[in-house]
Amino acid sequence: MSTELWYAELLPTKNLMLAACRGETRPDHVVLRCARELAELHERRLAADRDEIGTIDQRRTEVRAGIDFWIHDRLPTSHGCARVHTEGLGAVVDRLAEFTAHAYAANGRTILWSELARPEFDRWI
Numbered sequence: 001m002s003t004e005l006w007y008a009e010l011l012p013t014k015n016l017m018l019a020a021c022r023g024e025t026r027p028d029h030v031v032l033r034c035a036r037e038l039a040e041l042h043e044r045r046l047a048a049d050r051d052e053i054g055t056i057d058q059r060r061t062e063v064r065a066g067i068d069f070w071i072h073d074r075l076p077t078s079h080g081c082a083r084v085h086t087e088g089l090g091a092v093v094d095r096l097a098e099f100t101a102h103a104y105a106a107n108g109r110t111i112l113w114s115e116l117a118r119p120e121f122d123r124w125i
Contacts, residue, residue, distance in 0.1 A: 010074055017093070021100035031093065034067050038094050042101035064090030 012020075012029045019025040020032040021039040038060060045056045067090035 010071075017096065018100070021097050022104075030070055031067060031089075034063050034090075035093050035097055038063055038097035039100050042098045043104070046101060046105050060094060064088070064094050066090070067093055 012032050016025065016027075016029070016032060017035055020027045020035040023036060023039065025032070027033040027036050041056050041060050041063070045053060048056055068088040071089045
């Protein structure tokens, strides 16, 4: 089986991933459902007070780990010469969901621009 074939069957397309993050589809794939949940968590985090942020971030950690465990169970065993990545697929999906939530916020759909001036947003600007 070629690398492209198993990859195409295993993971959703980029368009489906973005649609899931935007809430435009009913996800029928575990990674899409997780992407949608992560985007919702990021949306909630943008408007959350300090007491809620810890709970939201804990759930994000759980969802990211769930994606990583799911993909790990389905990937073929890597060869010794395979590259080592510094982050898992869960972190990548979480970052995509975060950027989607921020894009919607910047577009005026969730919070005001003045809310983005909070110190916790300085890290990605």
